[in-house]
Amino acid sequence: MHGRVLLALPLAVAIAAAPIIVAVPASAATGLPLEFSLDGTSWARTIPELVPASWQPVPGSIRTETIHVRSTRDTASRVALYVGSAQSPSASLLRATSVTGRLDAIELAAVDSCRPLDGGVLAPGESATFTVSVGVAASLTDAPSTPLSFELAASMSDLEVEPVGPGCPATPATGPSAGGGGLPATGGDGQLTAAMAAGGVAALFLGIWALLRRRRRDAT
Known part of the structure; x- marks a missing residue:
């Protein structure tokens, strides 16, 4: 689980920082x-x-x-x-x-x-x-x-x-x-980039949640 969480974090950050058109x-x-x-x-x-x-x-x-x-x-x-x-x-x-x-x-x-x-x-x-x-x-x-x-x-x-x-x-x-x-997120390509960024943020929070859940299980 730890390895998958560590891979998800940089991927989410890279998507969220995608350049705007x-x-x-x-x-x-x-x-x-x-x-x-x-x-x-x-x-x-x-x-x-x-x-x-x-x-x-x-x-x-x-x-x-x-x-x-x-x-x-x-x-x-x-x-x-x-x-x-x-x-x-x-x-x-x-x-x-x-x-x-x-x-x-x-x-x-x-x-x-x-x-x-x-x-x-x-x-x-x-x-x-x-x-x-x-x-x-x-x-x-x-x-x-x-x-x-x-x-x-x-x-x-x-x-x-x-x-x-x-x-x-x-x-x-x-x-x-x-x-x-970044440029204003308007127009078709801006919306696509915004969707990618939202997906990256979601992946980030999912990875953190999974890591905390594993640590709570280990503690008990």
Whole structure:
């Protein structure tokens, strides 16, 4: 019994100390300690729109914007941007339009919020620029003057894990790791980590209870 109790204790502590990941869409980006800007001067807690509502997709065109992202967290963090969602009454326009970053290009007809457009590591108060392009295929012929809109999503994590898009599984980080304060436990991955921590605490108390029970039996 003693050996099993000793094994349960470090396991419970390791689970409870698991790093936190938070991923949110543009509409909820105020939940992250991040600020965003298109000009590097005026900052907001929400991700700005890359294209205005009046934008008309033109076949063969490319629109490029630079997004400034600044961390207001007190420890270094990994940050990433994703395409969160896309809408248009024209399916052919969605198929012909892609959003491209340094890491990947996402077709708007098949948005995958697990694939980051760009990302990096930000120290406390540090800002970085991410270049994102919106391209319309020259072959598009049947969707003139059709509206199109899409949202970006942001993700932030401790250095020990890679940031992930909303609803995507966490993966270990491949770069250097360092300790950091936990992020707010919100979003799908935050809830999963909280459940793991709760299980670890339960295992800790179970191990202590079993040890005390064995000692009482030995004493009698």
